[in-house]
Amino acid sequence: MSITGKVWKYGDNVDTDAIIPARYLNMSSAQELAAHAMEDLDDAFRAEIKPGDIIVAGKNFGCGSSREHAPLALKGCGVGCVIAESFARIFYRNAINIGLPIFESPEAAQAIAAGQTLEVDLAEGTIHVRETGVTYRAMPYPSFMLELVDAGGLVEYTRRKLHGGG
Numbered sequence: 001m002s003i004t005g006k007v008w009k010y011g012d013n014v015d016t017d018a019i020i021p022a023r024y025l026n027m028s029s030a031q032e033l034a035a036h037a038m039e040d041l042d043d044a045f046r047a048e049i050k051p052g053d054i055i056v057a058g059k060n061f062g063c064g065s066s067r068e069h070a071p072l073a074l075k076g077c078g079v080g081c082v083i084a085e086s087f088a089r090i091f092y093r094n095a096i097n098i099g100l101p102i103f104e105s106p107e108a109a110q111a112i113a114a115g116q117t118l119e120v121d122l123a124e125g126t127i128h129v130r131e132t133g134v135t136y137r138a139m140p141y142p143s144f145m146l147e148l149v150d151a152g153g154l155v156e157y158t159r160r161k162l163h164g165g166g
Contacts, residue, residue: 001141001149001150002120003052003054003080003101003119005050005052005053005054005080006053006117007053007113007114008042008054008114010041010056010061011057011058012057012058012085013058014063015062015064016064016065018038018040019038019073020037021039025067030072030076033073033076034076034077035077036073037073046077049077049078049079050078053078053079053080054079054081054082055074056083056118058109058110059086061082061085061086062088062094063091067094070094071100072098075098075100080101081101081102081103082101083102083105083120083138084103098152099152101141103120103125103138104139105138111129112127117129117131122146
C-alpha cells in the first residue's frame with residue numbers, strides 16, 4: 001500500500017486542540033470535523049488540502065486530550081498519512097484504530113520540507129522524497145495493520161472478520 005502527496009509541515013507539540021478545536025467536539029462525522037481541521041493553526045490547510053497529502057511534524061504530534069476526533073478530522077479531509085519525529089501515544093493508537101497511517105521517523109521529519117512530494121510505502125516502511133531522490137526508513141506496517149488500514153480502521157476490519165470477509 002502506497003501513498004503519494006504534498007507535504008504540510010508543522011513543528012513540535014501540535015496538540016489535539018490545534019488539529020480540531022474543542023468548540024467542534026459536538027460533531028462526530030469525519031466530514032463535519034474535516035471542515036474545521038487545523039483551522040486555528042493553518043488557515044490555508046482546509047482550503048488547499050488534497051486527498052493523499054501528508055502531514056510531517058516534529059516531536060509529540062497529537063499531544064493533549066485523548067479524543068479520537070483529531071485523527072478522524074485529518075482522515076476526513078483526505079490526509080494520506082502523518083509522519084512525525086514522535087507521537088503522543090493515545091493519538092498513535094487512535095490513528096491506527098480509525099485507519100489513518102502514521103510513521104515515526106525523526107530523520108525524515110527533520111529533513112523533509114513543506115511542499116515537497118512524498119511517496120510512502122506502508123509495507124516497506126519507506127518515505128521517498130521526489131524532489132531530492134532521498135529515501136528515509138520507518139518501521140514497516142505488519143500485514144495485519146495493513147489490513148486494518150486498508151479496511152478503514154478497527155471497526156470495519158472487525159466487521160469484515162466477523163462476516164467472513166478478508
